[in-house]
Amino acid sequence: MVKRTRAAHRLISEGAEAKLYGARLFGIDAVLKHRARKEYRIAELDERLRLQRTRSEARMLYAASSAGANVPAVLFLGNDKIVMERIDGRMMSAITAGGWSMRTMRGSLRRLGAQLAILHNAGIAHGDFTPANILLGGSGKVYVIDFGLAETTGSAEDKAIDIILMKRSIPARAYAEFVRAYRAEYAQSGSVLARVSEIERRGRYQARTLLSA
Amino acid sequence: MAVLGIESSAHTLGVGVVEGGRVLSNEKSMYHMGPGGIIPAKAADLHADNVGPLVSAALKRAHISVRDISAIGYTKGPGLGPCLRVGQLAAETIAAHSGIPIIPVNHAVAHIEVTRSMFGARDPLVLYVSGGNSQILAITDSPFRHYHVYGETLDIGVGNMLDNFARAADLDPAWGSSVERLARGGRYIQMPYTVKGMDFTFTGLMTNASRLLGGRPSRDVAYSLQETCFSMLCEATERALFLTRKSEILLSGGVAQNSRLRAMLESIAQSHGIRAHAAPNSLNADNGAMIAVVAEKYQEKGFRFPSKARGIDQRYRIDTVEIGW
Numbered sequence A: 001m002v003k004r005t006r007a008a009h010r011l012i013s014e015g016a017e018a019k020l021y022g023a024r025l026f027g028i029d030a031v032l033k034h035r036a037r038k039e040y041r042i043a044e045l046d047e048r049l050r051l052q053r054t055r056s057e058a059r060m061l062y063a064a065s066s067a068g069a070n071v072p073a074v075l076f077l078g079n080d081k082i083v084m085e086r087i088d089g090r091m092m093s094a095i096t097a098g099g100w101s102m103r104t105m106r107g108s109l110r111r112l113g114a115q116l117a118i119l120h121n122a123g124i125a126h127g128d129f130t131p132a133n134i135l136l137g138g139s140g141k142v143y144v145i146d147f148g149l150a151e152t153t154g155s156a157e158d159k160a161i162d163i164i165l166m167k168r169s170i171p172a173r174a175y176a177e178f179v180r181a182y183r184a185e186y187a188q189s190g191s192v193l194a195r196v197s198e199i200e201r202r203g204r205y206q207a208r209t210l211l212s213a
Numbered sequence B: 001m002a003v004l005g006i007e008s009s010a011h012t013l014g015v016g017v018v019e020g021g022r023v024l025s026n027e028k029s030m031y032h033m034g035p036g037g038i039i040p041a042k043a044a045d046l047h048a049d050n051v052g053p054l055v056s057a058a059l060k061r062a063h064i065s066v067r068d069i070s071a072i073g074y075t076k077g078p079g080l081g082p083c084l085r086v087g088q089l090a091a092e093t094i095a096a097h098s099g100i101p102i103i104p105v106n107h108a109v110a111h112i113e114v115t116r117s118m119f120g121a122r123d124p125l126v127l128y129v130s131g132g133n134s135q136i137l138a139i140t141d142s143p144f145r146h147y148h149v150y151g152e153t154l155d156i157g158v159g160n161m162l163d164n165f166a167r168a169a170d171l172d173p174a175w176g177s178s179v180e181r182l183a184r185g186g187r188y189i190q191m192p193y194t195v196k197g198m199d200f201t202f203t204g205l206m207t208n209a210s211r212l213l214g215g216r217p218s219r220d221v222a223y224s225l226q227e228t229c230f231s232m233l234c235e236a237t238e239r240a241l242f243l244t245r246k247s248e249i250l251l252s253g254g255v256a257q258n259s260r261l262r263a264m265l266e267s268i269a270q271s272h273g274i275r276a277h278a279a280p281n282s283l284n285a286d287n288g289a290m291i292a293v294v295a296e297k298y299q300e301k302g303f304r305f306p307s308k309a310r311g312i313d314q315r316y317r318i319d320t321v322e323i324g325w
């Protein structure tokens, strides 16, 4: 009992927006995502952003899951807190931090492309589609987390930004594998990928140097 | 020996003299925008009239003559073509007379480097906020030592947005500083807030604020515009801070003169237990000394710029510039 209480308060991660704690709910291993107050911004704006994003994240997680994507199930929704199912996996960014092995990553990249295809097909743009928000399960299953910036959208531009964020974060060969699966699984991938090229031509993104490649 | 710097990328013409990183003089003259904003050809004409007298004034204020100058820097870009050309031409003319090297300088690098050297910040996370640009950067060594852009505006710079708003609100002068004054004591009105990861956009916010002007007290609109756009910049900066784990934040560029933005960055720094730095206003506004500071660094490291590497570049990206010191 004591042990469980301690585990329930364990800080898993602290990000720019939220703190994540280990939790248990209905006997299920869970994580609590709390968007704490930011002192730098005025209370009205701060509250609006935290509540809006918490509510929106829960809604988007639900929509993604209904569409068949691998995302954690929402167990409880509070004002500035979400309790969700804990995924037993490792962050893709942590796995590749020591270097890239295409041999071990190829399958995951294909499944990642397929996951993004499911989201985009359901009209969901993730908004922060980087390896830090991808968890790889032991079984090889690929999970997408952190829907704090996700939006329902019809715009090819929003979807293209998802692709560009991932492209900027992984080596070119890995990107090729990922995008091949995305193209195969998503009927409208053509217009999104055309928009990717267009955004890159516009200059802002294209001219950026790559950190990780 | 001293180094002269000429800045003329937009509405400000600045001439500064620097020696051993110390600012000996920093003179400027300004083009004042009408309701239509800046007209590049007119600003350039004014700069052309002023550049000669301003160089003399800067030398005089520094108590030196042109013979004491060992190099001359000018702003290569980014900026408005006609304005940039005035600075380059002036630099070429002075150099032709005295046979000293000419050094093209990136405007954004100058804004950041003048602050970085002032505080001796080795490896800071930078929030660069000027008229035409708004970026979050940090120095990276690969593939060459340069400022990597972690996030930036996907449309207009935050400074231009504030200037546009100042014009829409008939403020005089039509500058960001007038918006800051007007915003004092305002009340919050909800406005569009757009951050995408570490990038952000401002046009939606600007349109919304300008539209609200008729119906709402302009003080409330100005206040809410500032709070919203600065919160966007801060959120993106904090995200970059978590990603890069830098132990210093540096705020620079024209909008860094805004005391509300400075306070917000200070608050972020405090919550992370790190320091935030911003230079005095005279070095955050466009000025010639910052160009001289960077020119001197190039010179000390023996960089040479043949005439084909000079010229101007209206879209000169900061992440193409080698930071060779």
Ligand SMILES: Nc1ncnc2c1ncn2[C@@H]1O[C@H](COP(=O)(O)OP(=O)(O)O)[C@@H](O)[C@H]1O
Pocket: A012, A013, A014, A015, A016, A017, A018, A019, A020, A031, A033, A072, A084, A085, A086, A087, A088, A089, A091, A132, A133, A145, A146, A147, A148
């Ligand atoms: N459902 C989950 N199961 C397991 N770990 C999670 C879960 N959600 C988040 N995490 C862990 O917490 C980290 C931060 O969560 P995230 O939702 O991405 O918050 P932030 O908005 O701070 O980035 C993730 O990178 C991951 O390691």
Ligand SMILES: [Mg+2]
Pocket: A015, A132, A133, A146
């Ligand atoms: Mg995340």
